[in-house]
Amino acid sequence: MLGKEIEAKITSLREIDWRSLRFDFAIIFAPGTLERAPHSYIAAIQIPERLEAKIERTVGDNFKNVSIIRVREALKSAANILAGIGDAVRGISIVTILSGLLVLAGAIAAGRRRRVYDAVVLKVLGATRTVVLQAFLLEYCILGAATGLTAAVIGTVAAWGVASLLMGMPWYFEILPVLGTILLCIFVTLVAGFYGTWRAMGQKASPLLRNE
Known part of the structure; x- marks a missing residue:
């Protein structure tokens, strides 16, 4: 600490x-360890934006050695970036879901002739x-259950990878999604x-069996 070695027990x-x-703070020492070291006091306040200028003037007039750092703009920028990332992820998820539904519908439509025959x-x-x-x-x-379970497993693994490995954030399993x-x-x-089965039920047997 400031060039001086401090031995402590975890x-x-x-x-x-x-x-x-x-x-x-990442590390917290027991009381009595750092009291004699040079230090500064820090504090955070959240106030309406219309009162910021007045608070700054009041603090500056009464405490000359106090520095004020605004973080509202930085927080807004970070929130906008995160919101943009969230919108992009949701958009990709919607496109993926729609694509999966189209593939599923195509698979059902492709098997329609077999359904009619059966x-x-x-x-x-x-x-x-x-x-x-x-x-x-x-059937x-x-x-549908097998398709949904496969999609849920793939989506869960992908979410865990993005949150834990890519962004370094804690990931929690949510059962409702x-x-x-x-x-x-x-x-x-x-x-x-x-819909496909109901139409298949209306097919006459003789024309179909005659062509087989």
């Missing part, structure tokens, strides 16, 4: 959240419309699958 460790913007065969074998519809909807539900992703995939898959 008694505890703590975690500091620097995002709180509060005054804090529905016709099941009806010929004596299955009722309700049984066929329930079987297809169960779509499993497909994961469940929301899975439920959304199931819902979209069921809606698209129900």
Whole structure:
């Protein structure tokens, strides 16, 4: 400390959240260690912007050796940057979700002909419309759950990598977005699958089987 070696014993460790913007220090000594060392006092206040000039004049007139440093502009700039990053991430997420939904819809549409054939065969074998519809909807539900679970796992791993490895920020697992992703995939898959299955149920058996 100021060219002088100070021997101390580490008694505890703590975690500091620097995002709180509060005054804090990486190392704290026990009382009686640094009292004789040169030091300064620091304080932080938050006041309305319209009172800043008045407070500065009052402090400057009464305390000549006090320095005032404004951080409002820096905080606004940092907030704007973080907001821009958040908007970009949300935009990319929306595009990714829409792309995934389009791919899922395309996969369902590509299997429509097989669904029609399966529905016709099941009806010929004596299955009722309700049984066929329930079987297809169960298949779509499993497909949507698998798709949502895969998307949730990939998204969670990506979020952990960006927060922990790229930005050095603590990362916390949130269960609600994961469940929301899975439920959304199931819902979209069921809606698209129900529409395709309902149309397949209306197909006549004789023209299709005659062409096979």
